[in-house]
Amino acid sequence: MRRSFTLVNVLLLLALFGDAPWAIKCSLLCEQGNLAVIRPHSVTITEFGAVGDGVTLNTKAFQNAIFYLNSFADKGGAKLxxxxxxxxxxxxxxxxxxTLWLDKxxxxxGSTNSDDWPVIDPLPSYGRGRELPGRRHKSLIYGRNLTDVIITGDNGTIDGQGSIWWDxxxxxxxxxxxPHLVEFMNTTGVVISNLTFINSPxxxxxxxxxxxxxxQNVTILAPLDSPNTDGIDPDSSDDVCVEDCYVSTGDDIIAIKSGWDEYGMSYGRPSKNITIRRLVGQTTSAGIAIGSEMSGGVSEVHAENLRFYNSTTGIRIKTSPGRGGYVRNIYISNMSxxxxxxxxxxxxxxxEHPxxxxxxxxxxxxxxxxxxDVAGQNxxxxxxxEGIEGDTFLDICLLNINLSVTSKSxxxxxxxxxYSDTVSPEICEPLRERIFPDHYSDCYCLSHHLQSSSNQNRGGAWLSW
Structure with a gap:
């Protein structure tokens, strides 16, 4: 029997697969983290005089080891x-x-002497240091203009000993x-996996x-009262995958950024094509934040299977007049x-302006x-x-949200x-117009809802972990 397709069927199929090339691309990117890259050359840090007593300063040993391994960069690479x-x-x-590999x-x-963290130029998309005018301290582990870099191991630890910086x-x-704990600039092909990061400055x-x-598969920890210890901050970066991570810090678990006011607009490099999945954590700020520095633009962010507890905010977008830029095509689903x-x-x-x-x-x-697909208790x-007068935030779509709320407002x-559908408690007046059937195409990526039963089954099993 021949099946007939109506115009509605065709439109639904187009909606379902309209984002498919991007979705497939990001899925493949995430899967690459499971591939074991074999480096044909390997050395141990002790071969360069390093002493692992927690007292001896080993900066020169790390620098000398990496200088030596640079001779193998065009011979298949190397492992430290x-x-x-x-x-x-x-x-x-x-x-x-x-590959920088840490044993179990x-x-x-990180040294507690600030002289061991050199001072470098500010980022051009910020125009100054984020906290103070002028320059900034270099991160503990730093890379610039690189290709194919891996930081991984058997759940070893990178400890920034940040308390002195917080004071x-x-x-x-x-x-x-x-300084940050780890920073890469202008680098393509970065994998950070199977490690614990604690006490970043x-x-x-x-x-x-x-x-x-x-x-992938990292734990990030800092005291909940530690200042600005964000977990993972993709900044003017594209094709980013964050998955299977636990983060408990004093600021945003993930903060997506793209430069600050006139400097970000002038630099003009957006953050886009970002996948976040299977993320658990707590924070005094937001589980996932976009901004506040977003002047180069942020788009095509897909986040799913999120669990946040004991936190200030689940999802937050932060901006203001003076930022410019854009935040668009953001999809958040299956959040507990x-x-x-x-x-x-x-x-x-x-x-806040520079x-x-x-x-x-x-x-x-x-x-x-x-x-x-959001559920919440307490x-x-x-x-x-809250948008901006004369600059209304547009096409905000909320669907299948069930929250146990303590406030009377x-x-x-x-x-x-x-627009909205199936939201409890009852949504505010500006969003009460129904998504279905007239405004489906106004909402970003609702094609995923056609697969909601399988997604919820998979996500539910994960969230019980």
Missing amino acids: FVPTGRWLTGSFDLISHL DAVIL WFRNQTLNYTR FWTIHPVYCSQVIV LTDVKTAISFTGRYG DEYYDPTALPLIERITVE VKYAGLL PWNCSYIQG
């Missing part, structure tokens, strides 16, 4: 093995075609912006101006929240944000969704436009 021990070091640079009980310790920050005695893992980045103050937060008044030269008339474009506010919405 860090065995059991506590290896104190200052900042050191990686090279292309290198290996700990790389300097609180006491306002810093001369330069604090500032943001923990920061790929900036990078492509093809995988962060427990003891979270605000499930979904959009703010157009996050007004200097007085920003353009207050540079308004951000926020559009096509879809959040679906949530105070369902949503604080669960939603607060202003300068926002969009």
Whole structure:
């Protein structure tokens, strides 16, 4: 019997597969993290005089080992093995075609002497240090203009010993912006996996101006009161995969960025094609944040199977007049929240600026944000969704959201436009127009909802873990 297709059938199929090339590409990128890259040349850090007693400074040993391994970059690459021990070091640079491998009980310790963290130029998309005007300290592990770099191991640890930096920050005695724990700039082909990162002085893992980045099966820990210890911050980077991670820190678990005000707009490199899946954590800030520095644009972000607890916010978009840029085509699904103050937060008044030269008339474009399949217990506010007067956030779509809310005013919405279906507690007035059947095409990536039964079964099993 011949099956007849109506126009609706055709449109639904087009919607289902319209994002398929991107989805397939990102799925393949994530899977690459499972491939074991074999380097034909290997050395151990002890061959270069390193001492793993937690006291001896091993910066020169790391630098000399990597300098030696650079001769193998065009011969299949090399591996630097860090065995059991506590290896104190200052900042050191990686090279292309290198694997840095930490043994199970290996700990790389960041020096508590700020002189061991050199001072470098600010990022061009920020125009200054993020915390202070001028320059910034280099990360503990740093790479620039590289290809094919892996940091991995048997769940070894990289410890930034950040408490001294946090004290300097609180006491306002810093001369330069604090360092990250790991930073890659202008690098293609990064894998960071199977490790624990603790006590970063500032943001923990920061790929900036990078492509093809995988962060997989890592644990990131810092005290909940530690300042600005973000977990993973893709920044003006594309084709990024973050999966199977646990993060408990003093700031955003993941913060997607793309430059700050006029500097980000001028640099003009967006963050795009970012996949986040199977992420668990707690924080005094947001589980997933976009911004506040998003002036180069953020788009095509897909996040699913998320579990946040004991946190301030589940999903947050932070921007303001002066930012410019855009946040669009964002899809969040299958999120579980427990003891979270605000499930979904959009703010157009996050007004921290790098200097007085920003353009207050540079308004951000926020559009096509879809959040679906969310459950929450002991949530105070369902949503604080605040756009900008004269710059309404558009096509915000909420679907299949069920929150147990303690506030008598669960939603607060202003300068926002969009649609919803099956939302509890009852959604605010600007979003009450139904998605189905008339506004399906206005919502980003709702094609995934056609597969919701299989996704929910898979996600439910994972969230019970």
